[in-house]
Ligand SMILES: Nc1ncnc2c1ncn2[C@@H]1O[C@H](COP(=O)(O)OP(=O)(O)O)[C@@H](O)[C@H]1O
């Protein structure tokens with residue numbers, strides 16, 4: 001089972017991926033919780049190049065290729081290996097983020113992004129993608145509060161202008177529409193427990209929850 005968590009900054013993706021991973025582990029599921037950019041030793045090095053430093057550090061195309069350089073390594077060394085042995089992979093951001101940020105956000109062609117996906121990931125797609133939808137100002141506020149006091153500030157994308165983040169939000173909603181069998185949009189301006197409950201309900205509806213009773 002391959003589940004991805006997508007959406008803008010501070011929407012609660014990492015929080016929910018962790019809660020879901022914990023409950024699955026409690027039920028003895030083999031779970032790999034991972035993230036992008038990053039998720040393998042090589043890709044984490046590339047992550048650092050992408051998420052720190054000045055907003056204009058990279059050209060759009062350099063950013064796309066760094067994202068895919070990281071994804072190629074992460075796919076080969078983490079995700080594919082885990083899926084092949086039958087583990088559940090919970091991935092905090094994946095290829096939809098590249099379509100939203102560099103495609104809808106920066107104007108890179110969808111065909112080019114699709115070509116990279118085909119060559120690097122191939123025919124595999126996530127089984128379920130949760131798209132976290134939230135007012136962008138609220139999300140940025142949450143993300144900024146989270147970063148306060150951190151030694152290394154991973155704030156390069158958070159620092160981009162609000163119009164960019166609005167395009168990304170609309171981009172994710174378009175992606176959800178175009179991939180309606182895979183994607184579920186979650187309205188996340190509610191308590192984390194309520195979001196978690198919704199995620200479990202959706203997985204149960206899809207018949208993939210590895211235990212019978214939602215509350216078990
Ligand atoms: N449903 C929620 N309501 C309010 N705050 C939340 C919620 N979910 C997460 N947070 C908080 O918002 C911040 C960003 O959450 P996080 O899970 O890191 O978002 P993301 O991974 O999408 O950037 C964290 O400080 C987190 O504790």
Ligand SMILES: [Mg+2]
Nearest residue numbers: 013014015092
């Ligand atoms: Mg996160």
